[in-house]
Amino acid sequence: MDSSGNLSTAAELASEQFDNNSDAASSCGSDSSQITVTPADSVSSMASSPEALALPGPAVPHSSAPGPVADSANISVREYIYFLPYPLPAGTPVPYSLDLANNNPLNLPPHQFEPTSTLVLTSPNRTFVDIRFFKPFAPAHSTPLPNQGGERERLEWAFAGTSASHAITLPETDNEEEESWEGVTHSTWTHWLDSRHAVGSSNIPVDEGDMYPIASDLTLEHGHAFQPMVNAYKTHEEMWRDVAARSTNSSGSKICVVMRLQADAAGVRGLIVRVGQYCQGIVMQGGYCTVERWEFDEGKGDGEEAAKWVRTARVGDQHLPCGTTFRPEVLAVGTVLKYHDYEWTVEEMWEWV
Numbered sequence: 001m002d003s004s005g006n007l008s009t010a011a012e013l014a015s016e017q018f019d020n021n022s023d024a025a026s027s028c029g030s031d032s033s034q035i036t037v038t039p040a041d042s043v044s045s046m047a048s049s050p051e052a053l054a055l056p057g058p059a060v061p062h063s064s065a066p067g068p069v070a071d072s073a074n075i076s077v078r079e080y081i082y083f084l085p086y087p088l089p090a091g092t093p094v095p096y097s098l099d100l101a102n103n104n105p106l107n108l109p110p111h112q113f114e115p116t117s118t119l120v121l122t123s124p125n126r127t128f129v130d131i132r133f134f135k136p137f138a139p140a141h142s143t144p145l146p147n148q149g150g151e152r153e154r155l156e157w158a159f160a161g162t163s164a165s166h167a168i169t170l171p172e173t174d175n176e177e178e179e180s181w182e183g184v185t186h187s188t189w190t191h192w193l194d195s196r197h198a199v200g201s202s203n204i205p206v207d208e209g210d211m212y213p214i215a216s217d218l219t220l221e222h223g224h225a226f227q228p229m230v231n232a233y234k235t236h237e238e239m240w241r242d243v244a245a246r247s248t249n250s251s252g253s254k255i256c257v258v259m260r261l262q263a264d265a266a267g268v269r270g271l272i273v274r275v276g277q278y279c280q281g282i283v284m285q286g287g288y289c290t291v292e293r294w295e296f297d298e299g300k301g302d303g304e305e306a307a308k309w310v311r312t313a314r315v316g317d318q319h320l321p322c323g324t325t326f327r328p329e330v331l332a333v334g335t336v337l338k339y340h341d342y343e344w345t346v347e348e349m350w351e352w353v
Contacts, residue, residue: 035321040334040346069352073256073275074122075243078132079218080112084235086224095212095220097237112239115229116156117145117313119293120240121273121280123258123348126163128189129273129280131291132156133313145293145313155315156229158282158291159207160271161192168210183213187221192269196228198287199267209238217242245276248296249305257325258348259337268342274325279309281320290316294323 082097084106092106100110117135122128133145134154146154165187189207191197197204209223221238245254254276261270261283270283277296282289293313300308306326321337321344328349335346 034340036338038336038338040332040336069124069256069350072122072124072126073245073254073350073352074120075245075275075278076120076122076240077243078114078116078118078120079239079241080114082108082112082237083227083230084108084237086233086235088235094222095237097239098214098220119278119280121275121278122163123256123273123275124350125258125348127161127258127271127273127348128163129158129160129271129282130189131158131280131282131293131313133293133315147311147314149290149314149317152315155195155289155291158195158289159189159191159193160273160282161190163187163189165211181212185211187211193271193282193284195282195284195289195291199269199284200264214239246296248277248298248308253351253353255325255328256348256350257328257331257346259321259324259344260347261342261344263342266341270320270342270344272320272322272325272344274322279322279325281322283316283318283320285318288316288318290314290318290320292320292322294326 080097084092084096088094089106093103096106096108097112100108100112104110115134115137116132118130118132120128120130132155134156136142136144141151141154146152165185168184168186170181170184187209191204191207193199194201194204205225207225209221212220212222214220219240219242221240222235224233224235226232227234227236245256247254249255255274256276257272257274257279259270259272259281261268263269267286268284270281272279272281274280279294280292282291284290291314292311294309295312296305297308297310300310306323309323309326311322319339321339324331324337324344328351331346331349333346333349337344
């Protein structure tokens with residue numbers, strides 16, 4: 001792949017993406033002439049083979065298997081969340097929510113539930129964007145997901161940062177009926193951005209959990225946190241399903257791109273992560289948050305790859321240059337996209353088959 005960062009093509013791409021986003025254009029009160037692109041100094045800063053990155057341990061929060069870039073770039077969808085008391089009564093089996101019909105000693109609700117559309121994209125360097133939208137729950141919510149900048153009440157939570165995982169050994173149990181688990185890891189997600197906290201806040205709580213491998217594409221997270229949905233601290237179990245990254249180009253390769261905005265003096269930060277057929281971005285100014293989710297649609301039109309991307313969700317009215325990631329051939333690590341006073345820098349780029 002050519003990663004030379006062609007200046008004019010990248011600028012045209014940024015302009016097209018901005019002009020096509022009427023919500024952003026109207027709310028920001030500016031036009032695409034405010035966008036400038038500075039190419040990277042180096043043209044050889046994309047890792048292009050699986051062997052280029054072999055991480056020593058689990059690279060993503062919802063996977064327990066180490067591996068090269070093809071495995072460490074991750075797409076995860078949450079299947080359900082299940083609340084339990086915190087702290088758990090002594091002797092409570094963990095995991096708890098796998099077989100509620102036959103094993104529910106605390107007499108809790110007999111079904112798991114998923115009130116959100118939650119997607120997590122994680123890069124090989126463990127940079128992630130996690131966005132959770134409430135599904136429609138009121139007559140006024142006529143669309144599956146909010147996509148015009150409004151309906152802020154449907155943004156349940158969005159956060160981004162870096163993750164880390166390490167293997168753990170569970171304490172032995174005297175309960176012979178309790179399953180013995182292997183391959184369990186402990187994961188921590190450090191929130192560099194969090195829609196519930198202003199940029200740079202020191203009050204963001206620790207986000208961590210134990211990850212139980214359930215199947216090759218399923219991992220159960222067991223942890224505890226304050227849950228705004230129930231206004232209380234709860235133990236929780238979340239089931240995560242890994243989704244295979246797909247190619248969106250004619251060569252059959254898969255792409256991961258990470259872009260970062262950091263202007264702490266202005267209280268502004270942003271992160272964009274694209275993995276395969278999905279892209280998500282979050283930008284915050286103080287406590288105000290804007291998020292977007294995009295998905296590649298092979299059936300959309302007969303044009304080039306970049307024209308087949310569809311924005312599926314948006315809350316907020318700040319500019320997010322997600323569309324820049326749809327033409328990675330004009331980008332390289334170090335490429336800078338400037339909009340008004342803010343600069344987005346390409347921080348990671350990966351290509352694999």
